[in-house]
Amino acid sequence: MTQQPIIRFDNVSKRYNDDTTVLSNISFEMERGKFYTLLGPSGCGKTTILRLIAGFIEPSSGEIQFNGKKINEVPPNERQVNTVFQDYALFPHLNVFENVAFGLRIKKIKQAEVKRRVEEALRFVNLQGYENREISEMSGGQRQRVAIARAIVNDPEIILLDEPLSALDLKLRTEMQYELRELQQRLGKTFIFVTHDQEEALAMSDEIFVMNAGEIVQSGTPIDIYDEPINRFVADFIGESNIVDGVMIRDHLVRFAGKEFECVDAGLDTNEKIEVVIRPEDLEITSPERGKLIVTVDTQLFRGVHYELSTYDRDGNEWLVHSTRKAQVGDEIGLDFDPEAIHVMRLNESEEDFDRRLESYEVPDHAE
Amino acid sequence: MGKQSNAQKLFLALVFIILYAPIFFLIFYSFNSNGTMSSFESFTWEHYAAVFDDTRLIMIVLNTVIVALLSALISTAIGVLGALAIVYLKNRKLRNTLLSLNNVLIVSPDVIIGASFLILFTAVGVRLGFASVLISHIAFSVPIVVLMVLPKLLEMSDSLIDAARDLGASGRDVLTRVIIPYIKPGIFAGFFLALTYSLDDFAVTFFVTGNGFSTLSVEIYSMARAGISLTINALSGLIFIVTIGLVLVYYALNRRNRTPVTGVKK
Amino acid sequence: MQNKSTKALYLIPYGAWILLFVVAPIALVVYYSLFDIHGDFTFSNYKAFFSSVYLELTLSSFWYAFLITLFSLLISYPTAYFLTKTKHKQLWLLLIIIPSWINLLLKTYAFIGIFGQYGPINAFFAAIGIGSTQLLFTDFSFIFVSVYIFIPFMILPIFNAIDRLNPALIDASRDLGASPWTTFRRVILPLTMNGVKSGIQVTFIPALSLFMITRLIAGNKVITLGTAIEQQFLVTQNWGMGSTIAVFLILFMFIIMLFTGQKEKGGASVGKTK
Structure with a gap:
């Protein structure tokens, strides 16, 4: 790698108190300006990595580097990293403007500058005109945007996002995926996004780290990971x-x-x-004679874009098929594939x- | 929920009448020129005038208010610190012990508090009077402040503090800019409760007050033991109005504080 | 978060308060209970407590406290229940609480007038031909006034418990075929038991130790543990005996707290948090 990585984990472990290990010997690098996703089931350690980068917790062993400098013990208020929290963590006693201005006020920046930057940040997330609203008056999607504005207004090098879309409904979530991705490209900043939703990860990321049980199982572009899962866990988890x-x-x-x-x-x-x-989408329905596999259709669900068929071969293996063609439940069909x-x-x-x-x-x- | 039957309304009405009757009974006779609480003769302000003419009584009222305000202020400060200390305690056992000890004074009967404080002051050598009363009032108000503030602190999501740190706040900033504003309603509630506890207290004060110092409750007690005096009625009329005023102020403050606070609960 | 020294700083005033005003007073009471009126170490106070005089006193104190709690509960539960059904329940609740903010002494004093020989109750009795009776300084007036004083304190926790109850649970019970009465007995009452328990706690323990109301309304009779303590401390000046009674009152208090302790059943809160 020619460019110095912005974040580097070197054999980082995190253990709590006695023996609960949440991260074991993790090493990875992240490049500046990319959109990274930490993907995995709950309890896999992805949020721990985020909290280590933010500085809320310190690693038990190993080294974390930021721009080549060790930052293990740097407290969160001295890191150029800002977080968008899962529950947004907006201050209920402050209005939208003051929430976004919080970090700038701490740095004792002049009022005129604060006003300019807060307004700019709110414009970035399409919330201009909402300055004087109370947080309680904002919808879930709007709170989400306030939380993002509050993070980007401080001009951090890295923005950490801890399952920020999980509280939104499906439609809004999809919209926000586009917006986040676009925002990241406009800002050109490093985004580290934590989610357990594989679709979200596939849609937004430059690179995905798939995690399980405190370890990174596989990393790569969304296409790599989808097409070439390293093991049963990844294959099962993604798609x-x-x-x-x-x-x-x-x-x-x-x-x-x-x-x-x-x-x-x-x-x-x-x-x-x-x-x-x-x-399942690589399996094609054909006649039993022409099929490489011969299966019996057990159930069929209409999923909108395709039919989802659950079929069984003679050995009792289940074969899930996504097909635009319909089949008859109980019929014997052939499955073809490349x-x-x-x-x-x-x-x-x-x-x-x-x-x-x-x-x-x-x-x-x-x-x- | 469901509709109310007439029987239910009647029951509620009766409860309200019984609750308020004695108060209005007192106030009604405070205007009685007769001087008794039985036969109303004619309207008069003379008992109210008597209240304001009685410098001793006025002094006692002032004492009572000063003790109440001071004890509420000091106990609120100690209580808020105590609540913070409890929240920061990682050790579960220690935390529960502290909480149990905190509640001892809340459930203890006034007589016990009064008697044990009397022993304490005598043993330590505090002279009975203003100081002993003030200290006692602070002492029994602290736990209620803790109980008012603690739920607010516990309800506060950890991520708010993380967020503040993340945005560059130092430990001090977190306290003054996030925690204190957040728990403000709890602090207010604690302060007002401490105030009313102090104003309302009779038994503890009765035990620890010396000869030279008296609060309103103790004074009313000795007046009442001596028999009916319509000065007390006039006093209760005044107190009722002040109480209503306080209630209104408290609820106005509470309402103003409530809007942003309920906002956190999704 | 914040460094250890600031956290320790929070603990100092509060910890000092606990030591000085919670631990020390109880220890002192226990210590004083071991000395007689002349300042000699003795167990005689404890022996005296188990004499028939004090046992009878304890029994009567418990009996009065029981009656006061019972009547308070009988009035408070339905009141709290009906209140939750009113339109502006928070306003009505406030109206219930306001009388509790009026000085206790004043309310008690009012009853001296109301129950007095020429008071309105006796006037009413006379009018309907019963004739005036001695109301003041009777068990009736003592219990009535005590119940009057405690009702708001008991309504509050019960109201909160009922108010927190998830209405869907009541619908579910009705839906499953329970009558309103069965619903009340099998669903509402068990789920609001915590409120009832704290109501009993805030009534029974103080009722054991009343002394002001007994003095003003029940005359000079020593009928509760509270009056006995006051008598020993402030009249007889026998602090040893007073402390001994206080020790037992504290013991009773802990026992009652054990019985009315809150077990987290969660039924009441489940509805709200979700």
Whole structure:
């Protein structure tokens, strides 16, 4: 990496009191000006990372660097980082203007400057004219914007967002996703966004860190992570997946669901036990004769954009299918898919090995 | 909820009549020229005039008010600090112990508080009089202030403090700019309750007041034991008006404070 | 958050208060109970307490406190319940509380006039032909005035408990086939029990130790533990005996608090927090 990372975690662990470890030996770097998402189920440690960066807690071991300087013990009020809290944490005794102005007032900035900057920040979040409103008079979406304005007005290097959209309804949430992404690009600041909502993560991020049980399981662009999940956890957590056990017969040949299939994966041990992922939208409905898999339709739900079919093969594996075509419940149908749709996951593969393996496939691809 | 039947309304009306009858009874006879609380002769202000002519009584009223204001102020300060201390205590056991000790004086009967304070002052050598009364009033008002402030502190989301720190506030800023404004309604409630506790107290004061010092309650007690005096009636008329005034002030303050406070609860 | 020294600073005045005015007084009362009127160490006060005079006094004190609490509850619960159904319930509640802000002594004093020989009650009795009777200095007047004094304090916690009750629970009960009475008995009453308990707490303990009302309304009879303590401390000047009675009163207080202690059942709050 040519540019100095803005945030660097070096073997950071966080333990509480006795033995509860919430983060174990985490290392990563974040580049300036990108939109990062920490994604994972609740309790995975993603908020802990956020609070470590904000300075609300100190790591038990390891080092956190900001612009190359160790900041382990720097208190939050001396960091160039601002947070948008999950519950917004707006001060109920102050109106919109004073909430946004809070940080500037602490820094004893002159009134005229405060007024200019607060108004600018409110304009950024489309809240001009709301200066004198009380917080109690604002809707959830508006409070959200006030919280964002309060963070950006201080011109921090990093803005941390702790599940800020979770309290909003679906429509507003989608709108805010666009707005946040756009805001980040306009400001050019580093955003670190915490969520357990995979759709949110996929829609907004430059890079996603998928976390589980205090560790970063996989990091990469949304497309990387969606297309090439490293293991069952990621595959399951991001999008809907069909995951079955299989065996790697040899390079480019895998066996699962009682049959052998051509695939793109290579470099694994012969007869190695693996898991196979196929995304429901990669499965196509055809006649039983032409299908690579033969399944029986168990249930069918209309989902608006597509039908969601739950089907079972003869071995009892469930296959979820997203299709624009309708099927008949109880019918036997065939499922077709490309070799590229098969993703082979080794058991307990480290992220480095996984990345190396994927890169080795791409080289011949590009050479062709 | 459901509608009210006439029987329910009648019951409520009766309760209200019984609650207010004695008060209005007192005030009614305060205008009686006869000098008794039984047969109303004719209207007169003379008992009110007697109240204002009685310099001793006026002094006692002043004493009472000074003790009430001072004790409310000081107990509010100690109580707010106490509530903060309790909230900051990480040790659960210690915290619960403090809370239990806090509540002892609230549930203790006045007689016990009065008697034990009397022993305390005698043992330590505090002369009975203004000081002992003031100290006692502060002492029994502190826990109620703590109880008024504590819920506000506990209700305050931690993220508010995080947010303030995040926006650059020092520990002092957090206290003065976030915590104190937030718990202000609790502080007000505590102050007013301490005020009324002090104004209303009879038993504790009765025990710890010496010969030279008296508060209104103690004075009314000795007057009442001596028999009916319409000066007391006139006094109660005045007190009633002041009380209503205080109630109105308190609720006006409370209402003004309430709007932003309820706003936090989503 | 804030550094340790400022936190310690908060604790100092409050901790000093607890030591001086909570711990020390109780310790002193216990200490004094071990000395007789001449200042000699003795257990005689405790022996005296278990004599028939004081046991009878304790019993009568409990009996009066029980009656006062019972009547207060019988009036307060329905009042609180009906109040929650009124349109401007907070205003009505305020009107209930205001009398409690009027000096206790004044209200008690009013009853000296009302129950007096020539007071309105006796005038009314005379008018309907019963003839005037001695009302003042009777058990009736003592209990009546005490109940009058305690009602607002008891209504408040019960009102709050009923008010916090999630109305959906009542609807649910009715929906499941319960009659209004069954709903009250099986749903409303158990869920507002905490309010009733704190109401009992704020009535029963003070009722045990009343002495002002007994002196003014019930005459000079020593009928409660409170009057006995006042008598020993301020009249007989026997602090040892007074402290001994106080020790037992404190014991009773703790026992009552144990019985009326709040168990977090949450029923009342569930509706509001969600």
